[in-house]
Amino acid sequence: MAKKLKVGVFSFSCCEGCQLEMFQMEGEILDLFGEINLVNSRLIGKRGKFNELDIAIVEGSIISAKEKKELKEIREKAKFLMAIGACAVTGGVPGVRNNISPSIKKKIRGQMKKHHLEKVHNLAEIVKVDYNLKGCPINYKEFVVVMNQIVRGITPKDVDIPVCVECKHNENLCLYKKNKACLGPITFGGCDSVCINEGFMCNGCRGFRPDGNLKTTLKRIKRTGMDEKDLRILLDSFHSLGARGG
Amino acid sequence: MHSCDISLNNITKIEGHAHLNLKVRRGKVRKVQFIVSENNRFFEKMVLGKSYEDVPSMVGRICGFCSTAHIVTAFEAFEKVFKVENTIQTGLLRELLYHGMNLKSHALHLYMLVLPDYLGKESVLEFSKSQHELIHQGLRLKKVGTEILRLAGGRAYHTLRLRVGGFSKLPTMEELDYLYDLLEKAKKDANECISLFSKYLPKFERKTEYVALIGTDYCFLCGTIGSSNGICVAEEDYLKHLKEFVVPYSTAKIAEFAGKEYMVGALARINLNGKAMKKEVKNKIKEFKLKFPNESPFYNNISQALEILQSILASQEIIDELRSRLRNEKPVKFKVRAGTGVGVTEAPRGTLYHQYSLNSSGRVTDASIVVPTNQNNHNIEEDIRVYAPQLLKLPKPKIELELEKLIRAYDPCISCATHFLKVKWE
Numbered sequence: 001m002a003k004k005l006k007v008g009v010f011s012f013s014c015c016e017g018c019q020l021e022m023f024q025m026e027g028e029i030l031d032l033f034g035e036i037n038l039v040n041s042r043l044i045g046k047r048g049k050f051n052e053l054d055i056a057i058v059e060g061s062i063i064s065a066k067e068k069k070e071l072k073e074i075r076e077k078a079k080f081l082m083a084i085g086a087c088a089v090t091g092g093v094p095g096v097r098n099n100i101s102p103s104i105k106k107k108i109r110g111q112m113k114k115h116h117l118e119k120v121h122n123l124a125e126i127v128k129v130d131y132n133l134k135g136c137p138i139n140y141k142e143f144v145v146v147m148n149q150i151v152r153g154i155t156p157k158d159v160d161i162p163v164c165v166e167c168k169h170n171e172n173l174c175l176y177k178k179n180k181a182c183l184g185p186i187t188f189g190g191c192d193s194v195c196i197n198e199g200f201m202c203n204g205c206r207g208f209r210p211d212g213n214l215k216t217t218l219k220r221i222k223r224t225g226m227d228e229k230d231l232r233i234l235l236d237s238f239h240s241l242g243a244r245g246g
Numbered sequence: 247m248h249s250c251d252i253s254l255n256n257i258t259k260i261e262g263h264a265h266l267n268l269k270v271r272r273g274k275v276r277k278v279q280f281i282v283s284e285n286n287r288f289f290e291k292m293v294l295g296k297s298y299e300d301v302p303s304m305v306g307r308i309c310g311f312c313s314t315a316h317i318v319t320a321f322e323a324f325e326k327v328f329k330v331e332n333t334i335q336t337g338l339l340r341e342l343l344y345h346g347m348n349l350k351s352h353a354l355h356l357y358m359l360v361l362p363d364y365l366g367k368e369s370v371l372e373f374s375k376s377q378h379e380l381i382h383q384g385l386r387l388k389k390v391g392t393e394i395l396r397l398a399g400g401r402a403y404h405t406l407r408l409r410v411g412g413f414s415k416l417p418t419m420e421e422l423d424y425l426y427d428l429l430e431k432a433k434k435d436a437n438e439c440i441s442l443f444s445k446y447l448p449k450f451e452r453k454t455e456y457v458a459l460i461g462t463d464y465c466f467l468c469g470t471i472g473s474s475n476g477i478c479v480a481e482e483d484y485l486k487h488l489k490e491f492v493v494p495y496s497t498a499k500i501a502e503f504a505g506k507e508y509m510v511g512a513l514a515r516i517n518l519n520g521k522a523m524k525k526e527v528k529n530k531i532k533e534f535k536l537k538f539p540n541e542s543p544f545y546n547n548i549s550q551a552l553e554i555l556q557s558i559l560a561s562q563e564i565i566d567e568l569r570s571r572l573r574n575e576k577p578v579k580f581k582v583r584a585g586t587g588v589g590v591t592e593a594p595r596g597t598l599y600h601q602y603s604l605n606s607s608g609r610v611t612d613a614s615i616v617v618p619t620n621q622n623n624h625n626i627e628e629d630i631r632v633y634a635p636q637l638l639k640l641p642k643p644k645i646e647l648e649l650e651k652l653i654r655a656y657d658p659c660i661s662c663a664t665h666f667l668k669v670k671w672e
Contacts, residue, residue: 042259093304104295199406
């Protein structure tokens with residue numbers, strides 16, 4: 001049997017929901033862990049020492065100097081680095097603080113000096129990321145597919161379709177037909193349009209597609225009656241960095 | 247050994263990043279600090295200026311384990327402001343979601359994070375072939391919880407269907423039937439879970455106060471805030487007794503109730519409200535000769551195991567009722583208005599408080615969130631102060647393991663604890 005790949009799972013500032021979503025795998029997780037050698041995961045209690053890693057799986061956004069340093073160390077040791085979840089890919093919800101008003105920022109100033117970087121970063125702003133697994137939270141089925149590819153030495157490809165494609169497959173009535181805002185047209189699909197299926201709008205958690213027509217979509221959203229402030233809040237909810245998820 | 251310095255860095259098998267510093271001299275604890283090092287994400291400030299519609303999905307991201315609790319509790323607070331009266335059906339569905347979340351959270355904690363310590367393993371990955379069945383048992387119980395959340399809430403993590411005054415989408419009859427069968431099958435695992443964890447009860451007791459929502463039912467969403475010292479307050483008056491403090495060494499606040507440290511969570515709930523549990527659960531308590539009320543924090547583990555059975559039975563009861571009454575209800579109509587509202591619920595790890603002030607267009611002007619872990623942190627420190635001297639005869643690695651076991655019994659959730667901190671550095 002070939003030598004098992006060394007894998008480490010690391011968590012920065014986030015809700016750890018993506019790591020939990022990994023545990024959704026149940027049977028599959030044991031199969032997968034049979035194929036790899038998990039050397040580090042604080043959540044399940046592995047804190048082995050390692051000099052090099054074949055795969056580093058990293059969740060969370062980077063909000064302190066310490067985290068930035070740790071991420072760089074992980075990058076140096078890892079042959080392949082995968083960011084999982086919106087926090088790591090786009091800055092996610094912690095990134096909302098990047099664009100809060102100056103008056104609110106003043107209130108958290110005192111503490112920010114002590115611990116925090118001026119800005120919340122996604123991983124790609126600090127180090128080279130080999131693959132971004134998108135979503136808030138990630139979809140465990142997608143994780144299994146992607147992991148299987150990486151373990152076999154294949155770099156996964158982005159699912160480059162907008163959410164709308166899957167939304168149509170799911171026979172949802174377009175929210176724009178109900179004159180409601182939705183970021184589906186410009187957002188990476190692959191989520192099976194789960195939010196719209198459940199009566200929510202797409203808030204773009206998987207990141208914006210480079211091909212997406214941002215300008216027209218925003219114009220269309222304004223026509224639903226959403227004011228500038230709410231539009232800003234909607235865009236900031238996962239895109240404080242203006243990052244394109246891919 | 248009468249003196250030792252222990253520092254546990256990056257304690258594993260808990261949710262989030264925390265450390266422990268302990269200094270013992272001549273058998274006396276000189277310093278004990280439970281240090282939360284996770285960086286604050288400033289949720290209480292990030293929601294300012296946002297509409298009540300955007301807040302729940304945002305605060306749900308405080309924590310992956312209990313996001314549903316944050317979402318429901320935020321909605322409860324807004325409903326108080328808008329004076330929304332929920333229908334019975336909405337109440338039942340929300341309670342069902344809480345049972346699902348409880349199953350998921352407790353099963354993960356007990357089997358993935360607690361069990362390795364008691365089987366002498368570093369993590370579940372080292373379990374022997376014959377112990378693999380235990381992992382499957384834990385995952386099966388967890389699956390029941392995630393299926394409830396998926397079918398009643400729309401997604402296993404960061405649920406989507408909750409609205410002010412109701413749900414955007416309801417489960418179908420077939421889905422309810424499927425869940426009922428799933429719960430029926432899970433009973434065997436739940437019984438074995440109680441029997442398994444009844445074996446792992448280290449001897450240690452310390453008198454402290456317990457706080458939970460108390461009602462006639464074993465309910466996670468209703469009741470009044472009660473304590474083992476007989477204090478009883480309405481939800482909106484929680485600030486009369488609950489005070490939060492900042493400590494310079496940690497990024498999480500600590501809390502006191504009526505001027506003292508206290509404990510919340512499964513043990514607190516059973517201590518205060520155990521008589522309202524299902525008969526089958528009470529029989530289990532008798533069968534395994536478990537003593538409640540109990541003052542051992544290690545009893546929190548077995549309390550969670552008992553709650554797994556309780557949640558299975560209660561969920562079946564709710565599904566039975568829903569099957570006879572489920573109607574295609576739309577969320578209740580309401581008018582946005584200004585005001586302040588408090589939501590209080592029992593999250594898996596204990597009492598969770600969300601308080602919001604809204605202006606007349608429904609935007610948040612002030613927010614305050616008190617999570618279970620912050621309430622327990624003080625109690626953890628006080629427990630260690632008493633427990634550590636009892637362990638000094640043991641070799642140092644063993645002391646460290648025992649202290650980690652104690653901390654893990656509290657099921658701390660650090661992501662929650664560091665949602666925000668108002669800092670006064672001294």
